[in-house]
Amino acid sequence: MPLIKDKDRYKKLSRRDRLPSNRTDYPNKIINKDLREKQQATENRKSEALLSSNSPRLNFSKPAAGVVTNILTLSPGESLLNIVLCNLTGGTICDIHWSYDSPDKLTFTVSAGVITAVSGGTTVKLMSDQLNGGETISIASVLASTLISGGHGKTLTKSFEPPSSMFANVEKTVYFYMSVSAATIDVTYATS
Numbered sequence: 001m002p003l004i005k006d007k008d009r010y011k012k013l014s015r016r017d018r019l020p021s022n023r024t025d026y027p028n029k030i031i032n033k034d035l036r037e038k039q040q041a042t043e044n045r046k047s048e049a050l051l052s053s054n055s056p057r058l059n060f061s062k063p064a065a066g067v068v069t070n071i072l073t074l075s076p077g078e079s080l081l082n083i084v085l086c087n088l089t090g091g092t093i094c095d096i097h098w099s100y101d102s103p104d105k106l107t108f109t110v111s112a113g114v115i116t117a118v119s120g121g122t123t124v125k126l127m128s129d130q131l132n133g134g135e136t137i138s139i140a141s142v143l144a145s146t147l148i149s150g151g152h153g154k155t156l157t158k159s160f161e162p163p164s165s166m167f168a169n170v171e172k173t174v175y176f177y178m179s180v181s182a183a184t185i186d187v188t189y190a191t192s
Contacts, residue, residue, distance in 0.1 A: 056081050056190040065183040068108040068115060072189050080167035081190040083139040087131035093181040094131060096136065096139070097123035100172050113181025115166040123177060
């Protein structure tokens with residue numbers, strides 16, 4: 001005895017089961033396939049747009065001791081996401097400045113890893129610190145707060161915007177300069 005008591009309904013269902021399985025004119029099947037294809041195309045476009053516009057570009061620099069190195073240059077429309085400094089050995093002093101003036105216009109005076117004078121243009125000190133061996137710092141964390149240095153004791157005084165908003169979509173070319181007392185610092189930076 002069939003489980004479906006309505007004989008007409010049973011006949012319709014059993015006839016549908018006998019139809020060839022490769023038949024593709026079921027409306028729900030076509031609609032679902034079209035929707036899946038449209039959704040996949042939309043997701044592909046979004047991911048391509050994100051990859052092409054927001055993917056960070058990683059690079060590195062190894063500054064020489066006692067000289068000023070142009071560690072990175074931001075072109076108009078680019079953004080600085082972060083700079084990470086890693087000191088390999090010893091207590092090394094590092095000094096980072098930024099400027100709108102290109103390296104060929106500037107002349108620097110350096111003493112013990114610190115930029116003491118600049119001629120031919122203007123630079124702005126972004127950060128200066130002594131890094132111990134094995135120490136790694138991020139400029140984003142340094143710029144997130146102003147610190148009063150007293151040896152190793154650092155006191156938090158004020159919060160600032162992180163560099164991702166400070167140097168985002170710059171209007172003019174921005175040059176970053178760095179001086180170190182020993183060639184033991186590796187610089188990794190991300191731009192977009």
